[in-house]
Amino acid sequence: MRHYGLIGRKLGHSFSAKFFTAKFQAEQIDADYRLFEIEEIAELPELIRREELSGFNVTIPYKEQIIEYLDELTDKAREVGAVNCVSVVDGRTIGDNTDTTGIEASLEWLDTDADTKALILGSGGASKAVRYVLRKYDIKHTVVSRDTSRGDITYEQLTPEIIAEHKLIINTTPVGMFPNSDEAPTIPYDALSEQHRLFDLIYNPATTEFISRGKERKAQTIGGMLMLQTQAIASWHIWKKFM
Numbered sequence: 001m002r003h004y005g006l007i008g009r010k011l012g013h014s015f016s017a018k019f020f021t022a023k024f025q026a027e028q029i030d031a032d033y034r035l036f037e038i039e040e041i042a043e044l045p046e047l048i049r050r051e052e053l054s055g056f057n058v059t060i061p062y063k064e065q066i067i068e069y070l071d072e073l074t075d076k077a078r079e080v081g082a083v084n085c086v087s088v089v090d091g092r093t094i095g096d097n098t099d100t101t102g103i104e105a106s107l108e109w110l111d112t113d114a115d116t117k118a119l120i121l122g123s124g125g126a127s128k129a130v131r132y133v134l135r136k137y138d139i140k141h142t143v144v145s146r147d148t149s150r151g152d153i154t155y156e157q158l159t160p161e162i163i164a165e166h167k168l169i170i171n172t173t174p175v176g177m178f179p180n181s182d183e184a185p186t187i188p189y190d191a192l193s194e195q196h197r198l199f200d201l202i203y204n205p206a207t208t209e210f211i212s213r214g215k216e217r218k219a220q221t222i223g224g225m226l227m228l229q230t231q232a233i234a235s236w237h238i239w240k241k242f243m
Ligand SMILES: NC(=O)c1ccc[n+]([C@@H]2O[C@H](COP(=O)([O-])OP(=O)(O)OC[C@H]3O[C@@H](n4cnc5c(N)ncnc54)[C@H](OP(=O)(O)O)[C@@H]3O)[C@@H](O)[C@H]2O)c1
Pocket: 059, 060, 061, 063, 099, 102, 121, 122, 123, 124, 125, 126, 127, 144, 145, 146, 147, 150, 151, 172, 173, 174, 175, 177, 201, 202, 203, 224, 225, 227, 228, 229, 231
């Protein structure tokens, strides 16, 4: 039997476990997918050996920290600077990034034009994957961070004019995630219009407060579920090559 899984610090219920368990059954592949909570990324090499993993996904907070523990990176993972999908081939770990595939699908769903300017809220692993995709699409973007050492501007510097100028706004922060579903990133929502497109990477809840405030002002919106599904399918295609 082959073993796959998800590695993170706190993993409640998991979409990926259900997705891959159903996929292995449907394809009649003798494999399982389990959740592995680790306190520190240094536990990874021993976990891979003990559980005889053939592949795994990576989530908060390890997508960037994992890089130094891997034998190889794909060009894309190196360029993004974050890994969410690892294959173990002949004992060597190869890091890749499939979040980018999910981000591309979501931007295509929103029908994003190349001449749109984007604001990215947050500067973590998912923000890096978003920046990679926006560079690929030649979309100009500004990173909003709580600290200017990590982004271009802070939330305090965000004016209604800046919101009006940036028609694509992407939330890559965990603000608004269950159980804090009544929270939303601090931006001047009154400046949103029906020309705006809002993408929230959060998938729980399906409609976040950020998305609700966009809908109230008739913006086009998408939550994180399409991205979640698409990155899982992309991980499946990577692992299938080595089965
Ligand atoms: N739909 C999907 O498939 C998918 C895939 C990946 C991630 N996600 C979601 O995306 C979110 C971020 O994931 P990640 O892996 O990038 O996490 P991460 O590496 O921890 O980065 C999150 C970033 O958000 C900002 N942030 C954190 N706490 C904040 C707060 N209280 N207020 C304002 N900003 C805050 C920080 O940026 P600054 O320090 O610069 O402010 C931080 O770097 C999570 O909600 C995750 O579930 C969804």
